[in-house]
Amino acid sequence: MRFTFVHCHGSGNDFPLIDARGIDLSDPEWARVARALADRSGDVGGDGLLLLTAQDGSHIFGMRMFNPDGSEAETCLNGLRCTARLGFEVTGAEAGRVRLKVSDAEARRVAPIADGVTTIETKVGPVSLAPGDVGLTIGDAPFVEAAIPGLPSERKFTAVAMPNPHLVAFVDAVDDGELVALGDWCEAGPALIPTRANVSFVELREKGHAPALFVRTYERGVGLTNSCGSAMAASTLAAARTGRIGWGVETRVFNRGGMVRATAAIGDVVTIAGNATFTWDGEIEVDPATGAVGPVRIMGRRDEEVAAWEGMLAGL
Known part of the structure; x- marks a missing residue:
């Protein structure tokens, strides 16, 4: 199965991100795709796999995140910023409620934390200390x-x-x-x-x-x-x-x-504003049944975004 994706990062936490709104795979199949793509020894690599999922009720869209070991996380706030950015780009929205695995969060575009650095703010909570x-x-x-x-x-x-x-x-x-x-x-x-x-x-x-x-x-x-x-x-x-x-x-x-x-x-509500940087776009063949993966094809690089982020880091 051919997947197109954008490689992205939030505060250095990097991921392949797939628009999965029209893709019908089981959880075990997505887990195998995550293990294949997030593998640091492979051609893509990342701290996990992000999925943009479809609108549902009051949620403008949803996010799922699979760790490199194939387990699914309840949330990932660095990944949420990247997923929300893609969601805003494909829906034309600027803010909305996002569905997570067992909860939800508010996300919106805000002023950049540095020149040229796309910035998303997320709000979660009330969280639990039980x-x-x-x-x-x-x-x-x-x-x-x-x-x-x-x-x-x-x-x-x-x-x-x-x-x-x-x-x-x-x-x-x-x-x-x-x-x-x-x-x-x-x-x-x-x-x-x-x-x-x-x-x-x-x-x-x-x-x-x-x-x-x-x-x-x-x-x-x-x-x-x-x-x-x-x-x-x-x-x-x-x-x-x-x-x-x-x-x-x-x-x-x-x-x-x-x-x-x-x-x-x-x-116990926490608001985070940080970067949602897209670094490059690619496509790759992965067999969801076995996890077998083919070579990656780089479709384009986001050099200006990468340079803006590196410039911010240099000023810290």
Whole structure:
């Protein structure tokens, strides 16, 4: 089956994105397509596969996201910005409600965060801090900067469902080795959190009227990643919940992939504004029944967008 796609990224979190509104495949078939296209050793590669899906009721369109291992994520906020951009382009809309796997979000075009950088704002929430919603099998009250019994770490975590599960700890300096060890433990699906979790270590780099966070994430189904949009949102909420930033205060959130603007509002609603950069367009043959993949054909490159993003990074 021939698929056309756009390769894109949100804050360095990169994906092949398919307009799937007219494509009828089963979930196992899409999982095989995702494993084929998001494979870093292949011709495309990415942190997952994004699908633009059809309008439904109050939703202007929908998004699905499959991880490189074929599992489907509840949400992906970096991917949502890219999917919303494509959705706006094909529908002619500028804003709307987007259907996700088990929830929805508001998305709209906003002023660029830098010259030439297409920017989409998304709003999600209210999100949940109930341990069961995060996937934890222990506790009735929310874990907000608290030790989680049974977790192989003495650090204090805030557990948030975005609705995908996040464990967020604030640290003086990120230790990748420690983060990977804990992420690997969660990825094994232990009894404490059998559906696994995204784990983030966060540094508070600036305080006051212009706060800044640096987020490093072990992403469920992916591993250590340069960027995870829902982790940046969860970290912003955790920072507000623990008094590190103010409610309603715009915060710059950095990761190795770039930067977004984020705000946590009372009521546990998080708004993220960041890039939705299209880097190149391609087509490829994938057999959904087997996952067999053919060579990729590059249809065009978006060099001006790439240069604009790289110029923004250089100025950070």
